[in-house]
Amino acid sequence: MTQPETPDNAPRIPSAMSAESNQSLPFAAALDDFFVYMRSEKQLSLHTQTNYARDLEKFQKYCLEKRITELDKLAPNHIRIAVAQLHRTGLGGKSLQRWLSSLRSFFQFCIKRQWMGSNVADGITAPKSPKKLPKTLDxxxxxxxxxxxxxxxxxxxxxxxxxxxxxxxxxxxxxxxxxxxxxxxxxxxxxxxxxxxxxxxxxxxxxxxxxxxxxxxxxxxxxxxxxxxxxxxxxxxxxxxxxxxxxxxxxxxxxxxxxxxxxxxxxxxxxxxxxxxxxxxxxxxxxxxxxxxxxxxxxxxxxxxxxxxxxxxxxxxxxxxxxxxxx
Missing domain, CATH: 1.10.443.10 (Intergrase catalytic core)
Incomplete structure (x- = not known):
């Protein structure tokens, strides 16, 4: 079946990691396949695709810094450290919850493709956002x-x-x-x-x-x-x-x-x-x-x-x- 063409404004993850590894599936290739799946099979809105792209790009950047280029090298501790780093840069609890949700969706896709054995983001929670006092009259x-x-x-x-x-x-x-x-x-x-x-x-x-x-x-x-x-x-x-x-x-x-x-x-x-x-x-x-x-x-x-x-x-x-x- 012919895949639909990618719109010019469709979000794409930068292919910063080489796809030439002969050990296991590299991130870049897995991300490309994930976005084809999101766009063609799930038919998610452009807005949702953009949110996924933004969230996964953050994680890809973190993995590049840690020299993690392949899926089988990921561990839950990597996710915890990434959450802590993003929180320190000012990302709030709700944004981190969405970011973790994007990661879980991506890892679940990889599990279905048999590229990963488990979802390394499961069980990891974001820091709670402080509750704001509702606006009141004096x-x-x-x-x-x-x-x-x-x-x-x-x-x-x-x-x-x-x-x-x-x-x-x-x-x-x-x-x-x-x-x-x-x-x-x-x-x-x-x-x-x-x-x-x-x-x-x-x-x-x-x-x-x-x-x-x-x-x-x-x-x-x-x-x-x-x-x-x-x-x-x-x-x-x-x-x-x-x-x-x-x-x-x-x-x-x-x-x-x-x-x-x-x-x-x-x-x-x-x-x-x-x-x-x-x-x-x-x-x-x-x-x-x-x-x-x-x-x-x-x-x-x-x-x-x-x-x-x-x-x-x-x-x-x-x-x-x-x-x-x-x-």
């Missing part, structure tokens, strides 16, 4: 954002919505899914159900959020029926959607004079960051955020842990929950 910025003024339907709803997200660290999906009966109005507590397993958690609601929610209820009632149980609705009387919340927060970012667009998860991140700054209680924040693994919460800080509503009341800048004489 306390003053958060308060500026959630203090939405006005008494019409949209303003009442938006104020209650953003106050509640920031008060209790809710995910977008969680706040959209809330029903009226999820709130204990007397105790100022909230039940949230989230995740694939439908796990629930109970969260405190700060005083500012409770005031905004109670002010929102009369406006909400004018636009819907008793059959609709959604806490947050549109002017059409139905449950508000994810995209509608995102758009409203973008509009509020401009309206409230924010320097950067605020999205729902930024409010959740800000909640977590402010709670940790005030309390230093990582376990508390893990429980409030609903993280199964505390390592997920550790992206916010490396503080040590030490309980729930009492710490919350002292720590959250909008949380001083006082008994309501009307309850």
């Amino acid at each position: 306390v003053d910025q958060a308060i500026q954002f959630v203090e939405v003024e006005g008494d019409d339907f949209i303003q009442q709803r938006d104020r209650a919505l953003v106050e509640l997200i920031y008060s209790s660290g809710l995910r977008l999906a969680e706040v959209v899914a809330l029903n009226l009966n999820d709130i204990d109005w007397g105790e100022a507590m909230l039940r949230v159900v989230a995740g694939k397993g439908g796990k629930s958690r109970v969260l405190p609601i700060g005083s500012a959020a409770m005031v905004a929610l109670k002010n929102w209820l009369p406006a909400r009632k004018l636009f819907t029926t008793d059959a609709e149980q959604a806490l947050f609705i549109t002017q059409r009387g139905s449950r508000i959607g994810h995209r509608a919340v995102q758009i409203r927060l973008q509009q509020l970012s401009v309206q409230q004079g924010m320097d950067t667009p605020v999205h729902p998860h930024m409010l959740r991140h800000s909640f977590a960051s402010h709670m940790l700054e005030s309390s230093g209680d990582l376990r508390l924040v893990q429980e409030l955020l609903g993280h199964e693994n505390i390592s997920t919460t550790q992206v916010y800080t490396h503080l040590d842990f030490q309980h729930l509503a009492k710490v919350y009341d002292k720590a959250h800048p909008r949380a001083v929950r006082k008994p309501d004489s009307n309850d």
Whole structure:
């Protein structure tokens, strides 16, 4: 069968290593065959081929420096040393993971061609990339954002919505899914159900959020029926959607004079960051955020842990929950 012609811009590995060895298959020949396979049999995109070429060229350069020109001379230790060298030059964890993936694919191809007996890159991992702290608002910025003024339907709803997200660290999906009966109005507590397993958690609601929610209820009632149980609705009387919340927060970012667009998860991140700054209680924040693994919460800080509503009341800048004489 005639092989398709190689496009002029198709990636090629430089044939820096001689193909004249009579001992075992040289790198250059194996790489050429690998790229014919990638292009003709796998029919990978030009972008993917270019990525493979870039990754394998790095390894070829390393092997030239070590005078390794043949496949049967490779050992796992060569891969480990190459990973360490690339990491020292500034290549990050994710880039090194992709680089190792390219090597494994190439070596697996060589094994199928019976040019190698084992995949010398198997079991070798890249250094982990440091987790970056999500972008957050400081306390003053958060308060500026959630203090939405006005008494019409949209303003009442938006104020209650953003106050509640920031008060209790809710995910977008969680706040959209809330029903009226999820709130204990007397105790100022909230039940949230989230995740694939439908796990629930109970969260405190700060005083500012409770005031905004109670002010929102009369406006909400004018636009819907008793059959609709959604806490947050549109002017059409139905449950508000994810995209509608995102758009409203973008509009509020401009309206409230924010320097950067605020999205729902930024409010959740800000909640977590402010709670940790005030309390230093990582376990508390893990429980409030609903993280199964505390390592997920550790992206916010490396503080040590030490309980729930009492710490919350002292720590959250909008949380001083006082008994309501009307309850």
